[in-house]
Amino acid sequence: MKKLAIFLLASFTAAGSFAAGSKKDFAGSGQEEEDLFQSACQLYQQTAHEKSATIQAFNRFLKAFSDSPRAADAQFMIGESNMEDALTVLKAEAASKKQSADRLLVPKNVSAVNSLTKAREAFAEVVSRYRKKQPGIGSSAQYRLGETAYNAKDWGSAIEEWRKVEKDFNKTYIVPEAWMGIIFANLALEQFSQAEANVFLLGEIYPNYLKVPEVLYAQGIISLHKGDYSGAERALKLVHTPEALFYLGKTYLLSKRPFLAAATFEQITREFHD
Secondary structure (H helix, E strand, O other): OHHHHHHHHHHHHHOOOOOOOOHHHHOOOOHHHHHHHHHHHHHHHHOOOOOHHHHHHHHHHHHHOOOOOOHHHHHHHHHHHHHHHHHHHHHHHHHHHHHOOOHHHOOOOHHHHHHHHHHHHHHHHHHHHHOOOOHHHHHHHHHHHHHHHHHOOOHHHHHHHHHHHHHHOOOOOOHHHHHHHHHHHHHHOOOHHHHHHHHHHHHHHOHHHHHOHHHHHHHHHHHHHHOOHHHHHHHHOOOOOHHHHHHHHHHHHHOOOHHHHHHHHHHHHHHOOO
């Protein structure tokens, strides 16, 4: 997710409007409009965590210049900022749960839910208003709708939103990313056969994606579920994350190689102790 946000923001600040393409398209709109938009972009970059000031800045821009060529960009960044607020809360909550004996009793975080709801509303507005006029940012917003649902653990809705990326924006670069999202939602729903079928389709259309760590991780989980321990080991050994190492250790245990399992679990504590 972060990669896309950085790409979009670089487009705003370095090359002008993501939607319009260059500052020439923005000429004549007035220096105040230019300054207000750039100020909001800079605030986004400078604010590491809580994004309320950034959201207010982009809302001010939209209120003052609702017909601007950059209105879609500002609307998108409101969604992006709310999404980041939600993820900050969820990551902090996940870290605290590791230390708490009551972690299974913790309900949904209201702050995160509210931020995800606002993010979904902002991205939906971008898709509704700009999907035909500005398909580039429209496809990015549609992808984000899938991510918003996924982060809310609404796996079924996430799949529906990501399928719309291919249906409505089938010529954009983000289609294989949406396929990856669908695969992970399949895994979250324990739809292992469907996940395997989708990995196969992804590889048929976008073969280079079979080398992406996230796809290798998914392949490892699918193989582990099938009892294909050699396949699981082959895929998971290529991914250096604590989650991949955990399931690699589990693969060793299930294939009756306890010493390798112990070494793998020790590697997790040594390299990812934070």
